[in-house]
Amino acid sequence: EAQLVESGGGLVQPGGSLRLSCVASGFRFSTADMSWVRQIPGKDLEWVAAVNSGSFHRYYAESVKGRFTISRDNAANTLYLQMNSLKTEDTGIYYCANFKSWLPLVSGNPPAPTQSDFINLGQGTQVTVSS
Numbered sequence: 001e002a003q004l005v006e007s008g009g010g011l012v013q014p015g016g017s018l019r020l021s022c023v024a025s026g027f028r029f030s031t032a033d034m035s036w037v038r039q040i041p042g043k044d045l046e047w048v049a050a051v052n053s054g055s056f057h058r059y060y061a062e063s064v065k066g067r068f069t070i071s072r073d074n075a076a077n078t079l080y081l082q083m084n085s086l087k088t089e090d091t092g093i094y095y096c097a098n099f100k101s102w103l104p105l106v107s108g109n110p111p112a113p114t115q116s117d118f119i120n121l122g123q124g125t126q127v128t129v130s131s
Helices: none
Strands: 003-007 010-012 018-025 034-039 045-051 058-060 068-073 078-083 092-099 118-121 125-129
Touching: 003 092, 003 118, 018 034, 018 092, 018 125, 034 068, 034 078, 045 068, 045 078, 045 092, 058 068
Parallel strands: 010 125
Antiparallel strands: 003 018, 018 078, 034 045, 034 092, 045 058, 068 078, 092 118, 092 125
């Protein structure tokens, strides 16, 4: 059974940093396209960042460019999201997912993802940015 388990969320002050991790099991992580998406209160699910299997192609939402970095360790079946210069508007639940297609991301302004975009989705980790 495929499983994605996120960790690393928590409470941080504005300007602070967090590193999210996602451990994958039950599927071939090394060949999977992986992403982080988030649910901000009152808003639709949002693509945050994505990386292909070989880590040579990445996507970032405009709102996180220059602040967040997505990376992966295929030997450890782990996906990461380094989040720096956090803002209060980054508060939300962050989910790890392996997704089906890069097509929605090609435009650079993708529509809100739905469950049909994902092969597997984690249970999420809460990130709260507050003073």
